[in-house]
Amino acid sequence: MAELTYRDAVAAGIAQEMARDESVVFLGEDIGAAGGVFKTTLGLLERFGPRRVRDTPISEQAIIGAAMGAAMTGLRPIAEIMFSDFFAVCWDMIANEIAKTRYMTAGQIALPLVIRTANGYGSRFGAQHSQSVENWAMAIPGLKVVAPSTPLDVKGLLAAAVRDPDPVIFFEHKGLYSTKGEVPDGEIVDRLGTAKVVRQGEDVTIVALAAMVPKSLQAAERLAAEDGISATVVDVRSLVPLDTKTIFEEVRKTGRLYTVEENPRLCGWGAEIASLVAEECFYDLDGPIVRITTPHVPLPAADLLEDNAVPTVDRIVETVRRNAG
Amino acid sequence: MDRATRLALYRSLVEIRVLEKRAYDLFLQNLVKGTSHLSLGQEAVAAGFAVAMRKDDYTFCTYRGHAHTLARGAPMVGVLGELMGRKCGLMGGKGGSMHLTSVEHGAMGSYAIVGAHLPVAAGAAWSAQVRGTDQVSVCFFGDGTTNIGAFHEALNLAAVWKLPVIFVCENNQYMEYTPIREVTAVANPAADRACAYGLEKILIDGNDADVVHRTARECIGKARDGGGPSLVEALTYRTSGHSRADPGKYRPAGELDDWLKKDPVVLYRVRLVGMGIEENALRDIERAVERAVDEATEAAKACPPSGVEVIEKDVWADGGSSWRN
Numbered sequence: 001m002a003e004l005t006y007r008d009a010v011a012a013g014i015a016q017e018m019a020r021d022e023s024v025v026f027l028g029e030d031i032g033a034a035g036g037v038f039k040t041t042l043g044l045l046e047r048f049g050p051r052r053v054r055d056t057p058i059s060e061q062a063i064i065g066a067a068m069g070a071a072m073t074g075l076r077p078i079a080e081i082m083f084s085d086f087f088a089v090c091w092d093m094i095a096n097e098i099a100k101t102r103y104m105t106a107g108q109i110a111l112p113l114v115i116r117t118a119n120g121y122g123s124r125f126g127a128q129h130s131q132s133v134e135n136w137a138m139a140i141p142g143l144k145v146v147a148p149s150t151p152l153d154v155k156g157l158l159a160a161a162v163r164d165p166d167p168v169i170f171f172e173h174k175g176l177y178s179t180k181g182e183v184p185d186g187e188i189v190d191r192l193g194t195a196k197v198v199r200q201g202e203d204v205t206i207v208a209l210a211a212m213v214p215k216s217l218q219a220a221e222r223l224a225a226e227d228g229i230s231a232t233v234v235d236v237r238s239l240v241p242l243d244t245k246t247i248f249e250e251v252r253k254t255g256r257l258y259t260v261e262e263n264p265r266l267c268g269w270g271a272e273i274a275s276l277v278a279e280e281c282f283y284d285l286d287g288p289i290v291r292i293t294t295p296h297v298p299l300p301a302a303d304l305l306e307d308n309a310v311p312t313v314d315r316i317v318e319t320v321r322r323n324a325g
Numbered sequence: 326m327d328r329a330t331r332l333a334l335y336r337s338l339v340e341i342r343v344l345e346k347r348a349y350d351l352f353l354q355n356l357v358k359g360t361s362h363l364s365l366g367q368e369a370v371a372a373g374f375a376v377a378m379r380k381d382d383y384t385f386c387t388y389r390g391h392a393h394t395l396a397r398g399a400p401m402v403g404v405l406g407e408l409m410g411r412k413c414g415l416m417g418g419k420g421g422s423m424h425l426t427s428v429e430h431g432a433m434g435s436y437a438i439v440g441a442h443l444p445v446a447a448g449a450a451w452s453a454q455v456r457g458t459d460q461v462s463v464c465f466f467g468d469g470t471t472n473i474g475a476f477h478e479a480l481n482l483a484a485v486w487k488l489p490v491i492f493v494c495e496n497n498q499y500m501e502y503t504p505i506r507e508v509t510a511v512a513n514p515a516a517d518r519a520c521a522y523g524l525e526k527i528l529i530d531g532n533d534a535d536v537v538h539r540t541a542r543e544c545i546g547k548a549r550d551g552g553g554p555s556l557v558e559a560l561t562y563r564t565s566g567h568s569r570a571d572p573g574k575y576r577p578a579g580e581l582d583d584w585l586k587k588d589p590v591v592l593y594r595v596r597l598v599g600m601g602i603e604e605n606a607l608r609d610i611e612r613a614v615e616r617a618v619d620e621a622t623e624a625a626k627a628c629p630p631s632g633v634e635v636i637e638k639d640v641w642a643d644g645g646s647s648w649r650n
Contacts, residue, residue, distance in 0.1 A: 061444055093444070
């Protein structure tokens with residue numbers, strides 16, 4: 001058992017899969033010689049060589065298109081898009097080409113590829129380098145969508161994504177890169193489409209993703225200490241496929257659902273979960289479903305503004321306290 | 326070029342011509358819905374390249390892709406069946422006219438977003454390079470593509486990585502309804518940009534099947550031997566409209582007639598006769614092709630339409646479309 005940072009777990013996951021399978025290749029901007037702008041890919045070029053680890057120009061369409069062409073002809077590429085905000089400049093490749101090709105060709109073309117990206121707030125980078133865009137990917141049929149919150153989940157879900165026969169969008173949270181966690185030695189392979197109950201409670205169920213998971217856990221501790229409210233916290237981990245079974249079970253136990261989402265309000269991932277729970281768990285609910293999100297604004301850059309735009313521990317505590325009382 | 330190759334080239338030209346005319350007739354009979362983009366007048370580019378390719382090479386083409394798919398050996402009934410939404414279509418009606426794909430014939434897809442497939446073709450070439458095969462990737466696109474970002478990203482990446490890919494611009498003089506010269510900074514939209522990527526300027530008569538074939542052999546040979554990519558601009562003309570909705574009223578008087586004098590099928594036939602190939606051999610080919618297209622038409626008409634049971638199939642590798650448990 002070793003303590004790894006979330007950042008180190010990325011390189012560990014990629015290395016595990018590249019060592020196992022010769023067809024796994026890796027491409028992106030500054031990922032090789034520089035070791036990644038977030039230092040998430042240190043040592044991979046040295047270990048696996050320039051044939052399999054390729055630095056690219058700043059050409060996001062070429063990166064994703066090349067990954068697609070490689071995936072349909074026998075390789076299993078991992079492509080990095082430096083910031084998830086840059087998906088907007090290669091969204092044709094992701095949404096129109098990669099997502100639809102298996103379907104349009106009636107299964108003739110398989111695209112076993114992973115697109116990794118640094119997502120989320122916390123670096124004071126402003127509105128074009130800080131967004132949480134999991135919901136963009138979630139809205140397109142044909143993409144699997146994963147967003148881990150711990151080093152262990154990074155390594156295990158990344159391995160699962162590489163082994164998956166379908167395209168997977170892998171959202172790493174840049175605010176979590178320096179966080180640490182225990183990761184057992186040896187091969188780790190998790191399962192896509194599985195949520196994790198990370199805190200078991202009795203009164204309310206909080207469903208969160210990525211950086212909102214540790215915040216929800218902190219909020220749960222305060223609710224227990226200050227208000228005697230016992231909260232379950234579910235880490236969704238995988239938006240597509242979605243583990244509705246685990247989410248529904250935990251909602252049914254408490255009768256109350258809160259989603260904590262870093263994305264702006266409209267059409268966030270929590271809206272889909274709220275809709276599913278309303279349709280399928282309506283008679284188990286003891287009160288309205290409440291979504292806690294960033295307001296419907298672009299993210300501001302200044303530290304005080306950014307920290308208060310996304311859901312804070314205080315806001316989670318106050319919202320749950322007000323509604324669950 | 327030997328006699329057998331010349332006859333194969335002529336057969337391919339005739340097949341495309343007759344099949345495209347049939348596709349148009351089937352539209353008029355309302356048996357083909359949606360849209361279609363014919364290659365009438367541009368047959369020599371598809372035929373000249375396809376005859377020079379090896380069975381395991383890759384073709385990437387645009388929504389104007391009937392010709393390229395057929396030229397790689399895809400069955401006529403599969404092409405016509407797909408246009409008509411029948412079960413026997415190459416993709417069982419899932420893709421339609423703009424997305425013809427036949428992986429078993431090396432036809433790796435028809436891409437309907439302008440420019441999207443250039444990076445994908447580069448990726449397939451990268452895959453061949455990584456896997457150590459000597460396959461090449463050939464990518465066809467129109468003159469309008471030279472003004473979109475993906476064109477430049479793909480050309481640069483292919484040149485930097487010395488990829489075995491041939492980019493073939495079919496300059497048919499019009500980007501949809503607008504003359505390409507009115508919206509492009511250089512006279513030869515592809516060839517004049519080759520120098521920007523350190524590539525040789527290759528501008529050829531795209532209506533001369535022998536010239537296309539010779540160019541194809543040279544570029545493919547170079548790519549197979551590790552000499553890197555080529556960019557070819559083939560001058561041609563589509564003698565039908567952009568799509569079936571387009572009567573081509575923007576053409577100046579006399580332009581169509583001038584190009585019809587350079588009809589690639591007629592030109593090639595005259596050349597073969599002049600070289601001493603007997604009329605009978607050519608007539609046999611023409612009759613055989615007419616018969617094959619007639620038979621394919623009847624077979625496609627007789628085939629049932631794709632059933633609604635396929636709507637939710639083939640989003641994922643497991644054959645289904647489930648996004649939750």
